Amino acid sequence: MPSADTSPRTLYDKVFDDHVVFTDGQSTTLYIDRHLVHEVTSPQAFEGLRNANRTVRRPDCTLATVDHNVPTSSRKTYKNVSTFVEEEDSRLQCVTLEDNIKAFNLTYFGLGDDRQGIVHVIGPEQGFTLPGTTVVCGDSHTSTHGAFGALAFGIGTSEVEHVLATQTIITKKSKNMKIQIDGPLGPGVTSKDAVLHAIGMIGTAGGTGCVIEFCGSTVRSWSMEARMSVCNMSIEGGARAGMIAPDEITFEYLKNRPLAPKADSPEWEAAVKYWKSLRTDEGAQFDIEVYIDSRDIAPTVSWGTSPQDVVAITGKVPDPKDYEDETKRAGIERALEYMGLQPNTPMEEIMVDKVFIGSCTNSRIEDLRAAAKIVEGKKVASNIKRAMVVPGSGLIKKKAEAEGLDQIFSDAGFEWREAGCSMCLGMNPDILSPKERCASTSNRNFEGRQGAGGRTHLMSPVMAAAAAVTGHLADIRKLEGFEGAFTVVAVTDKAQVSVGTDHETDESTDEYDDKTLDIPVGENLHPQDDGTTPSGAAAGFPPFTTLKGIVAPLNRSNVDTDAIIPKQYLKTIKRTGLGVALFDQWRYQPNTDHEENPDFVLNQEPYRAAKIMVVTGPNFGCGSSREHAPWALLDFGIKCIIAPSFADIFFNNTFKNGMLPIAIDDAAVIARIAELAADKQEIEVDLVKQEIRTASGEVISTFEVEEFRKHCLVNGLDDIGLTMQHEDRILRYENKRSTLYPWLEGVGYMAKYRKEPVKVEAVRVPRAGRSGQLDW
Numbered sequence: 001m002p003s004a005d006t007s008p009r010t011l012y013d014k015v016f017d018d019h020v021v022f023t024d025g026q027s028t029t030l031y032i033d034r035h036l037v038h039e040v041t042s043p044q045a046f047e048g049l050r051n052a053n054r055t056v057r058r059p060d061c062t063l064a065t066v067d068h069n070v071p072t073s074s075r076k077t078y079k080n081v082s083t084f085v086e087e088e089d090s091r092l093q094c095v096t097l098e099d100n101i102k103a104f105n106l107t108y109f110g111l112g113d114d115r116q117g118i119v120h121v122i123g124p125e126q127g128f129t130l131p132g133t134t135v136v137c138g139d140s141h142t143s144t145h146g147a148f149g150a151l152a153f154g155i156g157t158s159e160v161e162h163v164l165a166t167q168t169i170i171t172k173k174s175k176n177m178k179i180q181i182d183g184p185l186g187p188g189v190t191s192k193d194a195v196l197h198a199i200g201m202i203g204t205a206g207g208t209g210c211v212i213e214f215c216g217s218t219v220r221s222w223s224m225e226a227r228m229s230v231c232n233m234s235i236e237g238g239a240r241a242g243m244i245a246p247d248e249i250t251f252e253y254l255k256n257r258p259l260a261p262k263a264d265s266p267e268w269e270a271a272v273k274y275w276k277s278l279r280t281d282e283g284a285q286f287d288i289e290v291y292i293d294s295r296d297i298a299p300t301v302s303w304g305t306s307p308q309d310v311v312a313i314t315g316k317v318p319d320p321k322d323y324e325d326e327t328k329r330a331g332i333e334r335a336l337e338y339m340g341l342q343p344n345t346p347m348e349e350i351m352v353d354k355v356f357i358g359s360c361t362n363s364r365i366e367d368l369r370a371a372a373k374i375v376e377g378k379k380v381a382s383n384i385k386r387a388m389v390v391p392g393s394g395l396i397k398k399k400a401e402a403e404g405l406d407q408i409f410s411d412a413g414f415e416w417r418e419a420g421c422s423m424c425l426g427m428n429p430d431i432l433s434p435k436e437r438c439a440s441t442s443n444r445n446f447e448g449r450q451g452a453g454g455r456t457h458l459m460s461p462v463m464a465a466a467a468a469v470t471g472h473l474a475d476i477r478k479l480e481g482f483e484g485a486f487t488v489v490a491v492t493d494k495a496q497v498s499v500g501t502d503h504e505t506d507e508s509t510d511e512y513d514d515k516t517l518d519i520p521v522g523e524n525l526h527p528q529d530d531g532t533t534p535s536g537a538a539a540g541f542p543p544f545t546t547l548k549g550i551v552a553p554l555n556r557s558n559v560d561t562d563a564i565i566p567k568q569y570l571k572t573i574k575r576t577g578l579g580v581a582l583f584d585q586w587r588y589q590p591n592t593d594h595e596e597n598p599d600f601v602l603n604q605e606p607y608r609a610a611k612i613m614v615v616t617g618p619n620f621g622c623g624s625s626r627e628h629a630p631w632a633l634l635d636f637g638i639k640c641i642i643a644p645s646f647a648d649i650f651f652n653n654t655f656k657n658g659m660l661p662i663a664i665d666d667a668a669v670i671a672r673i674a675e676l677a678a679d680k681q682e683i684e685v686d687l688v689k690q691e692i693r694t695a696s697g698e699v700i701s702t703f704e705v706e707e708f709r710k711h712c713l714v715n716g717l718d719d720i721g722l723t724m725q726h727e728d729r730i731l732r733y734e735n736k737r738s739t740l741y742p743w744l745e746g747v748g749y750m751a752k753y754r755k756e757p758v759k760v761e762a763v764r765v766p767r768a769g770r771s772g773q774l775d776w
């Protein structure tokens with residue numbers, strides 16, 4: 001029996017440890033409590049299930065909605081998605097989701113349902129998201145749910161399929177990072193400003209490989225809505241997830257939510273007892289620590305094409321001349337050209353064309369209340385072509401209407417829309433025209449994000465409201481009467497009860513059960529190392545052993561997945577045929593039908609036939625979780641990417657498609673490979689020996705790869721089949737889960753899935769254990 005290790009643990013360690021089904025010490029199979037599904041990243045996953053004759057393992061833990069593609073126009077005449085969604089490809093994705101929901105018998109909020117909305121808004125709103133749970137979704141902003149002390153992260157479509165089939169995911173433990181913010185925020189400064197400020201400090205790759213815990217007195221004082229905005233954007237700081245320890249504010253928010261345990265029932269009491277144990281122990285170690293003094297945070301806006309390109313509203317557009325580093329200077333020049341900005345322009349002088357208040361970052365009731373206070377009695381400036389408010393869910397819309405917010409916005413000249421992702425990424429008709437400039441409460445300002453050639457400035461809801469009424473980026477603090485407006489900003493949907501502190505120990509959590517569940521550690525996750533496909537495993541991909549070919553060089557940093565494949569290509573329900581879409585904005589002339597830009601490397605010989613790509617800058621594949629990015633690369637013919645570093649979700653997604661991403665942090669090695677690439681020479685990647693060689697066989701470098709991933713690639717294995725070989729362990733975990741955390745079994749309108757009455761007296765808080773050594 002493993003002995004209990006009582007060394008201090010972080011919040012992340014605790015939630016991770018409590019979900020280990022089994023581990024080989026490197027790769028861990030983690031149980032997933034909550035799975036959210038939307039129309040863009042699920043069609044291929046359901047197709048995979050169908051092809052392999054698989055079912056959804058836990059329909060009671062799965063919740064689906066349509067959000068990305070849906071029109072935000074009035075639904076007064078709504079009958080069904082087939083007649084309501086005008087664009088053919090968007091309609092196909094919505095209809096396909098509805099077909100899949102019926103076929104697999106899942107809970108679904110469609111367009112005729114008030115509960116429909118952005119997936120990251122409705123999960124918390126329904127109480128589907130609970131403290132201490134693992135939450136996944138085929139969407140990078142799943143990090144939002146970490147505001148509840150859940151371990152919540154975005155996954156790719158292959159992983160969506162894995163979770164649907166097995167209710168688990170194969171993952172690696174991340175590092176612990178802490179961002180502590182202390183002190184009161186100044187007037188006009190919100191949690192959105194805090195997170196933009198933090199990303200400006202750490203950069204979009206700052207949190208790569210980490211789970212961030214946000215803590216400190218500033219964080220503790222925030223409402224759940226404010227916390228969600230911050231965790232939402234942890235992905236923009238490169239982190240796998242963001243988390244905030246649950247406290248009385250969390251519990252109060254969850255009371256009486258339809259899918260949370262019934263308030264004040266024995267089950268609720270048991271849940272709260274467990275939730276209170278979910279805080280970082282005194283003395284726990286973080287790998288990276290960042291401290292922010294709240295006084296340093298001003299209302300913050302972005303100036304460039306990456307969420308790290310931020311500045312205080314009182315600041316100026318940066319001048320590339322001030323940067324010695326050549327790559328950095330070139331990056332700023334490119335961003336300023338795209339954004340149509342002159343160096344040293346005061347931010348407050350930048351005129352705006354459109355205003356968007358919405359997205360999973362800032363479309364909740366508190367955001368709308370705050371923005372409404374700013375625009376009340378004022379008019380949208382005459383140069384603003386369109387200002388829109390898009391509530392995050394039908395229920396938020398209703399609530400706002402009951403409070404008269406819709407009227408305030410409409411009187412001021414805003415459009416009051418229906419719920420959806422809308423202009424955050426413009427998969428529906430809400431888009432910017434080329435060169436239009438938008439003050440936006442969303443989370444990404446990538447090139448073309450809100451429409452081809454569109455220019456996005458990220459900011460808080462009150463700052464967007466201020467931009468709307470002044471017609472330019474404006475300092476909210478200079479707006480007449482703004483202080484009165486600010487009294488509402490920190491008011492959450494429910495009354496705040498008490499404000500705790502971090503790292504607090506709670507005596508009521510000392511009661512442990514001595515029963516121990518032995519979780520096998522150090523066992524091989526892939527028992528058949530002879531290269532044969534184990535029974536039950538569907539044959540996956542052609543095996544990857546060695547790959548020899550031309551290398552295409554790409555001299556860029558922070559290449560986001562919107563750049564690898566823009567949103568217009570995400571409307572497919574297939575995995576194939578996306579090669580044509582690869583690097584669309586760089587590869588083709590603007591506003592043409594795929595007329596090639598001769599300057600782009602993949603339009604030149606011999607790179608049209610490249611099998612490998614070398615990227616000289618770090619953080620390749622950041623941003624969205626779209627698996628369409630590796631699908632496009634693969635369809636083009638590129639099977640291996642070598643770069644200094646990768647964003648986590650993209651890195652996972654490539655492996656799931658039989659591709660090999662190689663991270664090499666030795667700049668000299670990257671430079672050598674880039675030189676060979678520029679010389680049009682072939683190289684050879686040998687996965688078996690973990691070597692990169694020149695065409696003549698000289699070893700350029702060795703590389704690291706996780707054992708389990710290597711095994712799957714070399715043998716072309718589908719890891720769903722491998723996981724299902726361990727079904728007994730999953731079952732065992734599930735049995736324990738229903739005893740220890742009965743509130744996670746189908747509740748509320750999911751009660752139809754409950755097999756037997758809940759035995760709350762059995763509930764015990766699991767004892768502190770290490771990953772793979774759970775003591776119950």
Ligand SMILES: CC(C)[C@H](C(=O)O)[C@@H](O)C(=O)O
Nearest residue numbers: 040138139140141624625626
């Ligand atoms: C469509 C989806 C894959 C994507 C994401 O993962 O983030 C989207 O929500 C986005 O914001 O770009």
Ligand code: SF4
Nearest residue numbers: 141359360421424425
């Ligand atoms: S970031 Fe935008 S597109 Fe992505 S889930 Fe949130 S609202 Fe939707």
